[in-house]
Amino acid sequence: MNNMPNVKIGVVAVSRDCFPESLSVDRRKALIAAYTKKYGAEHIYECPVCIVESEIHMVQALEDIKKAGCNALCVYLGNFGPEISETLLAKHFDGPKMFCAAAEESGNSLLDGRGDAYCGMLNASYNLQLRNVKAYIPEYPVGDAEDCADMIHEFEPIARAVIALSDLKIISFGPRPMNFLACNAPIKQLYNLGVEIEENSELDLFEAFNKHAGDSRIPEVVADMEKELGAGNKKPEVLEKLAQYELTLKDWVRDHKGYRKYVAIAGKCWPAFQTQFGFVPCYVNSRLTGEGIPVSCEVDIYGCLSEFIGTVVSEDVVTLLDINNSVPKDMYNEEIKGKTDYTLEDTFMGFHCGNTCSRKLAFCEMRNQKIMARALPVEVTNGTLEGDIAPGEITFYRLQSTADNKLRAYIAQGEVLDVRTKSFGSIGVFAIPEMGRFYRHWLIEKGFPHHGAVAFGHFGKSLFEVFKYIGVDVDEIGYNQPAGVRYPTENPWR
Known part of the structure; x- marks a missing residue:
């Protein structure tokens, strides 16, 4: 059956500049590893050029995933995230997009390792509405690496349909x-x-x-x-x-x-x-x-x-x-x-x-x-x-x-x-x-x-x-x- 698109989802991690960037880097790597282990690497791309903290980073990430041939986008809140830059990324990406966020890993890391992405998803959602940007948000959009890998996999048929209808x-x-x-x-x-x-x-x-x-x-x-x-x-x-x-x-x-x-x-x-x-x-x-x-x-x-x-x-x-x-x-x-x-x-x-x-x-x-x-x-x-x-x-x-x-x-x-x-x-x-x-x-x-x-x-x-x-x-x-x-x-x- 060749009358439909192949989906390639670019995963871009974001970070608010008052949080350690390493939180988003490490969580993104764990997410990609979990997805690849369970579903393979065919439909996913890890944006390596930057963690998006600013509008300049947003442009760099956008250019990278376009160059990689991505036709769908996952904005991954490794921590609270920058509500302006992350939603501008979704606005300027021409294709279906989703948002999901990292859960906290352990009760032993809630001092220097707490990311507050649960909170960040609220601001991201509000800003998407302000900008009239459509995005898929899972039923419960916060999870560990394995949970978020499953969310991205569930996004694939949705993205495939949206892309196909546009062509x-x-x-x-x-x-x-x-x-x-x-x-x-x-x-x-x-x-x-x-x-x-x-x-x-x-x-x-x-x-x-x-x-x-x-x-x-x-x-x-x-x-x-x-x-x-x-x-x-x-x-x-x-x-x-x-x-x-x-x-x-x-x-x-x-x-x-x-x-x-x-x-x-x-x-x-x-x-x-x-x-x-x-x-x-x-x-x-x-x-x-x-x-x-x-x-x-x-x-x-x-x-x-x-x-x-x-x-x-x-x-x-x-x-x-x-x-x-x-x-x-x-x-x-x-x-x-x-x-x-x-x-x-x-x-x-x-x-x-x-x-x-x-x-x-x-x-x-x-x-x-x-x-x-x-x-x-x-x-x-x-x-x-x-x-x-x-x-x-x-x-x-x-x-x-x-x-x-x-x-x-x-x-x-x-x-x-x-x-x-x-x-x-x-x-x-x-x-x-x-x-x-x-x-x-x-x-x-x-x-x-x-x-x-x-x-x-x-x-x-x-x-x-x-x-x-x-x-x-x-x-x-x-x-x-x-x-x-x-x-x-x-x-x-x-």
């Missing part, structure tokens, strides 16, 4: 299908986030697809598809067209990314797509997403953006699913009740036609799209990847711009249960604690569309910090409230 282009094709107004996409917030968007017509895509007819690379892509599908290759007659379409998208990305480094796609897949292209694009979407280029369905631009954020945070494949249907009571009683602590209302089925990467499915087959085939010839609805989503931990989440250009989000951690769905498409039985209340009092109440992004693992902590960093008001980041914590709109006599 992302979303490429979309066509307007949303009719009756999909819920997936509205005001582009103002994309620009506010630093994201570029290129909106194209379906005719542009169709023209490019036709120009790829007979492309010499098609047989190689078909062979790769055959290898991936194995015994699940139930529609071999459509693979050549799918390969032609995959090459079309990849060449479009190559030729249209412009000055941007990273790309995601919001694609059209119905209603006219099948009759004109002669297939459905679900399987190709799944393959590109598996390569780190998320492709959302139904021109869902903010779904595409959400997928990209999850890909970068998790460094893994994601998918986009409908929060689709309830679990039948008989299935719940037979397969879930008594085997887990989940109630019926905690469960639901997440579904899409066939866009989930094969690596995230328990089993899969190339099929036709059942819903579309009810009204169209079967032969133009081939191209979906059907199968149950593999059981395991997940994070269901979405970042959305409302119709009035307000950023809003949700994050909910749960799991895919090891329960056969007995259904079609890329689909799984999901369980999220208190999902019923969350569904009613956040997803419905706040006007979210039916599409949600799924990351395979628990990444709520990182996603929450990413959303905060990029400017989502914390009151607009919803999560599944635990039992006993009432939503503002929840009827207290439920």
Whole structure:
């Protein structure tokens, strides 16, 4: 997956001039040693030129970490720290930044070895606010070398996402299908986030697809598809067209990314797509997403953006699913009740036609799209990847711009249960604690569309910090409230 940045965090230690500089020097060395021992040296750089005590030191440190290729910054308070110089360093560094502070080491060193960084973090935070400088501050930002090493490691996916968004282009094709107004996409917030968007017509895509007819690379892509599908290759007659379409998208990305480094796609897949292209694009979407280029369905631009954020945070494949249907009571009683602590209302089925990467499915087959085939010839609805989503931990989440250009989000951690769905498409039985209340009092109440992004693992902590960093008001980041914590709109006599 090469559609994301590599993070290199420059660690700059600071010191107030009335404290011994050696406190910050020794603590910085201990921090770097602890980080390297646990996480390796690939993503970290120790600024050696100075301990920042003044504005001149700030400039020297800034030049050094830029020269070293750092694209993220950790300001480390080895002692109280100079609130002006350290926050100017953050202000003038072009990239995500974090602050953390050294804890005192021993009760035997509280005379000449006390650093007061616990106090210094307050002044640093206040000065950051005065200067309108965004910075990530860990939940408890004071610790020993090992603690601070863990904090820096937790900052990595946050920094990676912030950097990636500043160099992302979303490429979309066509307007949303009719009756999909819920997936509205005001582009103002994309620009506010630093994201570029290129909106194209379906005719542009169709023209490019036709120009790829007979492309010499098609047989190689078909062979790769055959290898991936194995015994699940139930529609071999459509693979050549799918390969032609995959090459079309990849060449479009190559030729249209412009000055941007990273790309995601919001694609059209119905209603006219099948009759004109002669297939459905679900399987190709799944393959590109598996390569780190998320492709959302139904021109869902903010779904595409959400997928990209999850890909970068998790460094893994994601998918986009409908929060689709309830679990039948008989299935719940037979397969879930008594085997887990989940109630019926905690469960639901997440579904899409066939866009989930094969690596995230328990089993899969190339099929036709059942819903579309009810009204169209079967032969133009081939191209979906059907199968149950593999059981395991997940994070269901979405970042959305409302119709009035307000950023809003949700994050909910749960799991895919090891329960056969007995259904079609890329689909799984999901369980999220208190999902019923969350569904009613956040997803419905706040006007979210039916599409949600799924990351395979628990990444709520990182996603929450990413959303905060990029400017989502914390009151607009919803999560599944635990039992006993009432939503503002929840009827207290439920």
